[in-house]
Amino acid sequence: MATWMxxxxxxxxxxxYVRQLLAGGQQVIATARAPEQxxxxxxxxxAHPGQLRICALEAGSADSVAALAQALAGEPIDVLVNNAGMYGGSWATDAAAQSVVGMDYALWEEIFRINTIAPFRITMALAPQLQLAAQPLVVMMSSDLGSIANNTQGQSYAYRSSKAALNMVTxxxxxxxxxxxxxxxSMAPGWTQTDLGGADAQWPVVESVSRQLQVIAGLGPDDSGRFINLLGEEVAW
Incomplete structure (x- = not known):
């Protein structure tokens, strides 16, 4: 039994992720900005007594990250999934705020703070807990939109650049x-039916996560530094 965060x-x-990991008998630490909500x-x-611990985390807050690391001191973490991120609405309705004619620069700064800086800060804050595991793994939730080579349509400058930068962090x-x-x-979860991807996206959330978990199960130290997708395929940087 592994402990996932x-x-x-x-x-x-x-x-x-939490649903499927609990169903598989894993221990899970789940974070949310407002656990009470x-x-x-x-x-x-x-439904899973003793398996799930819910912790408060504001990913963009250095104080919140430090408090979480202190609360988890001495507890091994086998897999850290840095999933918290933002687009600033949805691809379908809010992309104009990241376009060449309508860029919201304050939003761009916020997206970088959450999508790029926060995963680095969280990983480093929890490095002591990761070192307590036998074969620790950090999964950075990236995106196909973070691939420079595959950018054939422009748009979504803030989100794209934040995920490309996250890949460099990885x-x-x-x-x-x-x-x-x-x-x-770095993991590209595919065009998924979330608030960002919308209802017309290719992958239902259940299948996206199921496939991601299958890929993660097969990873080892030799895979460190890779940018892969939910099918286990290499994604071009």
Whole structure:
């Protein structure tokens, strides 16, 4: 039985990670900005007594990250899934705020703070807990939109650039944390039916997460630094 930590676990992909991991008998630490309002997590906690711990985390707050690390001091974490992130609405209705003619620069800064800086800060804050695991793994929730090579349509500048930068963080940490035995990968979850992806997206959330978990189960230290998708395929940087 492994201990997984999922950030941004109160909805979407994060919540489905929690559901499937609990069903598989794993121990889960789930974070949410407001645990008292995370009703779906509370239901899962009641259904799986002793398996799920719900913790408060504001991913963009250094104080909140530090408080979480202190609360978890001495507790091994086998897999950290840095899932918490933001687009700023949905691809279908809010993309204009990230366009060449309508860029919301304050939003761009916020997206970078949540999608790029926060996963780095969280990973480093929890490195001591990861080092207590036998074969620790950090999964950075990236996106196909973060692929520079595959950008054939422009748009979504803030989100794209934040995920491309996250991929660079992944690659850097794969080197810097290798001596601590910590592996780091970027995961592209596919165009998924979340608030961001919309109802017309290719992958239902249940299937996206199921496929991601299958891929993660097969990863080892030799995979550190990779950018892969839910099918286990390499994604071009």
């Amino acid at each position: 999922i950030t941004g676990a109160n909805r979407g992909i994060g919540l489905e 995370a009703d779906a997590l509370a239901v899962l906690q009641s 690659r850097g940490l794969s080197h810097d944390l290798a001596g601590q035995g910590i592996s780091v990968v």
